[in-house]
Amino acid sequence: MSAVSQPKALTIVIEFEGGARREAALETLPETLQLELLRQPFASSPSPHPEQEKFLLLEWDDGWKEVFELDGACTGVKRYTVISRPEDVGRLAIDRGDGYPELIEVVRKPLNVSRVTLLVDSVDTVRPTRDRSTREGKKTDHFYKLAKEGDARADLVGAFKNAASAEGLDLGALRSGDPARSREQYERIRRRMGIRAGQRQQDVWDFMAYLASASVEVA
Numbered sequence: 001m002s003a004v005s006q007p008k009a010l011t012i013v014i015e016f017e018g019g020a021r022r023e024a025a026l027e028t029l030p031e032t033l034q035l036e037l038l039r040q041p042f043a044s045s046p047s048p049h050p051e052q053e054k055f056l057l058l059e060w061d062d063g064w065k066e067v068f069e070l071d072g073a074c075t076g077v078k079r080y081t082v083i084s085r086p087e088d089v090g091r092l093a094i095d096r097g098d099g100y101p102e103l104i105e106v107v108r109k110p111l112n113v114s115r116v117t118l119l120v121d122s123v124d125t126v127r128p129t130r131d132r133s134t135r136e137g138k139k140t141d142h143f144y145k146l147a148k149e150g151d152a153r154a155d156l157v158g159a160f161k162n163a164a165s166a167e168g169l170d171l172g173a174l175r176s177g178d179p180a181r182s183r184e185q186y187e188r189i190r191r192r193m194g195i196r197a198g199q200r201q202q203d204v205w206d207f208m209a210y211l212a213s214a215s216v217e218v219a
Contacts, residue, residue, distance in 0.1 A: 050209035059115040066198035067207045073097045076124045077146060082110045085139040117152040125152040160211040163192035174212045
């Protein structure tokens, strides 16, 4: 996944004692290794335009929340399935403008996801409910209906404003202050809202900045 305004990582460089260097195109590495490298703090930077980014918020029935920053081509929630063999793994498909879906793997309690919110040009909020299951050998596929819900963006903005107020923080200062100071303040708000990173910690900071912009808009 790549955010709309984040530059694409192209090369990985390893420097050895004595000055020798080796480099390789990032795309030549296994995809799992690429994702692991890109989720590290050193490999990410704040979005210069978080208000333009697209985000996915997953919520569980026990109150757990995770946020992912998505590719700019994502447009809406397509389908959700869970594969059991015997461990459970969820597959969330997101529509993209180029026709190829963005796939999000849900490892934490995939059978207990309670709400999915895609914050794109228009907000797409759905509640997954199990529709049917099919078994083949040791594998069971669970298929879900996605019932549309109200606009969760307003609820998120309201929760952000309440958390900021409880922490004694000024909304306008959050967007215009020192980045390091803002990050510390975003962390306080994040903890109150109970939102965690799905993959990269930077996604949380960008999401907090996104909500800060939205909060100033409706203040």
